Amino acid sequence: MKRVVFMGSSEFAVPSLKAxxxxxYDVALVVTREDxxxxxxxxxxQTPVKEFAVAAGLxxxxxxxxxxxxxxxxxxxVAPDVIIVxxxxxxxxxxxxxxxxxxxxxxxGCLNLHGSLLPKFRGAAPVQWAIIKGExxxxxxxxxxxxxxxxxxxxxxxxxxxxxxxxxxxxxxxLADAAASLLIDNIEGVLSGLVKPVPQDETVVSFAPIxxxxxxxxxxxxxxxxxxxxxxxxxxxxxxxxxxxxxxxxRVLPKAFVVEEAFVSEHKTPGQVIKIDExxxxxxxxRGGLLVKTVQKEGKRAMTPKELLIGRQIRVDxxxxxx
Numbered sequence: 001m002k003r004v005v006f007m008g009s010s011e012f013a014v015p016s017l018k019a020x021x022x023x024x025y026d027v028a029l030v031v032t033r034e035d036x037x038x039x040x041x042x043x044x045x046q047t048p049v050k051e052f053a054v055a056a057g058l059x060x061x062x063x064x065x066x067x068x069x070x071x072x073x074x075x076x077x078v079a080p081d082v083i084i085v086x087x088x089x090x091x092x093x094x095x096x097x098x099x100x101x102x103x104x105x106x107x108x109g110c111l112n113l114h115g116s117l118l119p120k121f122r123g124a125a126p127v128q129w130a131i132i133k134g135e136x137x138x139x140x141x142x143x144x145x146x147x148x149x150x151x152x153x154x155x156x157x158x159x160x161x162x163x164x165x166x167x168x169x170x171x172x173x174x175l176a177d178a179a180a181s182l183l184i185d186n187i188e189g190v191l192s193g194l195v196k197p198v199p200q201d202e203t204v205v206s207f208a209p210i211x212x213x214x215x216x217x218x219x220x221x222x223x224x225x226x227x228x229x230x231x232x233x234x235x236x237x238x239x240x241x242x243x244x245x246x247x248x249x250x251r252v253l254p255k256a257f258v259v260e261e262a263f264v265s266e267h268k269t270p271g272q273v274i275k276i277d278e279x280x281x282x283x284x285x286x287r288g289g290l291l292v293k294t295v296q297k298e299g300k301r302a303m304t305p306k307e308l309l310i311g312r313q314i315r316v317d318x319x320x321x322x323x
Contacts, residue, residue, distance in 0.1 A: 001024065001025065001026045002025055002026065002081040002082060002187075002191065003026045003028050003078065003079065003080050003081045003082075004020060004025050004026060004027045004028065004080060004081070004082055004083075004084055005027075005028065005029045005030075005031060005075055005078055005080040005082075005083045005084070005099075005100075006020065006027050006029070006030050006031070006049075006083075006084050006086075007030075007031040007032070007083060007084070007085045007086070007088040007092075008030075008031075008032060008047075008049045008085065008086040008087055008088050009032050009033040009047040009048070009049050009087055009088055009089045010047065010048060010049070010087040010089070010172075011048045011172060011173070011176060012086060012087040012113075012115060012127075012172050012175065012176045012179065013048075013049050013086035013087045013088070013113075013176070014048050014049060014052050014176065015176045015177050015179065015180035016084070016086050016113055016176070016179050016180045016183050017030065017049060017052060017053065017086075018052065018180070019180040019181075019183060019184050020084070020183070020184075021056060023184055027058055028059065028078045028080065029058075029059050029060075029061055029074075029075065029078045029080070030049060030050070030053040030058050030059065030060050030061070031060075031061045031062075031063070031066075031075065031088070032047045032049045032050045032053070032060060032061075032062055032088070033047050033062065033088070033089050033090075034062045034063075034064060035047075035050075035062070050062070061074055061075075065090075066090060066092060066093055066096050067093050067095075069095075072093075072095050072096055072099070075096060075099055076099050080099065080100045080109075081100060081101065081109070081191070082100050082109050082110070082111060082187075082191060083096070083099065083100050083109065083110040083111070084110075084111050084112075084113070084183070084187075085110060085111065085112045085113070085145065086112070086113040086179060087113075087115070089124075091149060092110060092145065094147055096110070097110050097145060097146075097147065103144060103190065103191070103193070103197075104191075104192065104193025105144065105153075105193065105196065105197050107144035107145075107146070107152070107153065107197060108144065108145055108146065108152075110144070110145040111142060111143070111144060111145065111155070111183075111187070111190065112142070112143050112144075112145045112150070112152065113140060113141070113142055113179040113182070113183060114126065114140065114141045114143060114150055115127050115138070115140055115172070115175045115179070116130060116138055116139065116140075116141065116208065117137075117138060117139040117140075117141060117157055117159065118141040118143060118150060118154060118157075118200055119150075119200040119201055119202065119204055119205040119206070120138075120204065120205075120206045121138070121206055121207065121208040122149055122150035122151070122205060122206070122207050122208065123149065123150065123207050123208035123209050123210065124208065124209065124210035124211075125208045125209065125210055125211045126138070126208040127168045127171050127172050127175060128168045128208070128211055128233045128234065129208040129209075129233070130162060130171070130208075130233075131162060131166060131167070131168060131171065131229055131232050131233035132229050132230055132233035132234075133229075134225075134226075134229055135162055136161065136162055137159050137160065137161045137162055138159075138160055138162055138171070138175070139157055139158050139159040139160045139175070139178065140157065140158050140160070140175050140178045140179040140182050141154055141156075141157045142154075142155045142156045142157070142179075142182050142183060142186055142190070143155055143197075144190075144197050151200065152197075152200075153197030153198055153199050153200065154197065154198045154199075154200060155186060155190050155195050155197055155198075156182055156185070156186040156190075156195065157182070158178050158181070158182045160174050160175055160178050165232075165254075165255070166232060167232045167233070167235040167236070167254050168232070168233055168234070168235060168236070169235060169236050211234070211237075211238065212238070213238040215234075215238065216234045216238035216239055216240050216241050217240075217241060217242065217322060217323075218230065218231075218240050218241065218242045218252060218320070219322070220242070220270040220271035220283065220284070220285055220286065220320060221270045221285075221286040222285060222286050223285060223286055223287040223288060224258045224259065224285040224286075224287060224288035224289055224290045225258050225288070227240075227256075227285055227290050228256050228257070228258050228290060231252050231253070231254055231256050232254050235253065235254050239251040239252075239253065239296075240252045242271070242320040242321070242322075243320060243321040243322065243323040244313075244314060244318065244320070244321070245318055245319065245320075245321060247321075247323065248297060248298065249297070249298045250295055250296070250297055250314075250320070251295060251296040251297075251298070252290075252292050252294075252295060253293075253294040253295065253296060253302055254294075255293050255294070256280075256290050256291060256292045256293060257280075257290070257291040257293075258288055258289075258290065258291075259282060259288055259289035259290065259291050260288055261287055261288045263289065264282070264284050264285075264288060264289035267284045267289075268284075269284060269319055270284055270285055270286050271283065271284065271319050271320040271321070272284040272317060272318070272319045272320075273314065273315070273316050273317060273318045273319075273320070274289060274316070275316060276305045276306055276308075276309045276314070276316055277306065278306060279291065280292050280293045280304070280305055281295070281305030281314075283320065292305060293305075295308065297313070
């Protein structure tokens with residue numbers, strides 16, 4: 001029975017960990033990020049991987065860093081046959097990459113599941129950027145890790161279509177299941193040498209940098225189609241948002257719909273509220289308009305724009321600000 005150290009943190013990683021247990025791999029250690037304060041009460045919140053691992057009775061390790069020898073020795077003591085990484089949230093130092101035996105191909109014995117069709121969308125937020133950039137499909141990649149950021153050779157891939165309704169939340173769920181299947185279908189072939197690594201094509205590389213809260217602000221100068229994808233890609237965090245004229249933040253939630261240029265051409269100011277009714281709130285964009293169905297003020301529940309209008313918290317002809 002192969003002994004596995006599994007490294008992961010987000011929801012994307014949970015189905016892969018569950019699949020390994022279902023196939024009776026010896027998951028001797030689960031490495032995940034530290035608990036973090038969350039919400040108004042700053043109560044410590046566990047990663048989804050930790051929650052699953054604890055419920056499954058697995059040993060959990062939450063180092064602040066993998067760069068010190070103490071943390072590395074904890075992993076080294078397990079003597080893993082392979083380290084499997086899925087959305088862990090940190091780059092593995094060379095000392096950790098060298099812990100398991102090398103693969104038959106002489107690459108490090110650390111495998112990574114990445115939420116894109118590498119070499120497209122290397123980086124921390126491949127799912128969000130695939131939606132924002134208007135991709136029609138994405139996928140998952142099983143790769144042999146090296147010392148770069150998602151630069152290792154490809155072992156296997158599976159394509160996943162992106163629907164016009166997908167948010168980053170729904171697409172992560174699809175990719176997580178695809179990643180689990182890809183791992184189980186290929187891990188034995190990888191460890192035995194039957195699955196051969198293929199170098200990434202460096203001529204078609206693109207990047208998916210980490211998303212910060214301030215990246216969620218809407219640029220109403222953009223085309224309505226681009227903003228609609230932005231709204232879906234930024235959900236559920238940090239959410240696409242704008243600012244009312246009084247400076248209050250207003251989140252724009254899925255679903256939102258593109259309205260053609262001909263219907264909004266008489267309104268010249270991007271970010272201007274053209275109308276609010278039962279259908280939603282129509283906002284002028286750089287090209288076309290966006291019909292927004294659901295909004296949320298900071299610290300409040302999600303509601304329809306008409307509810308805000310009735311409560312005199314927004315008005316027609318108001319122009320949203322970038323603050």
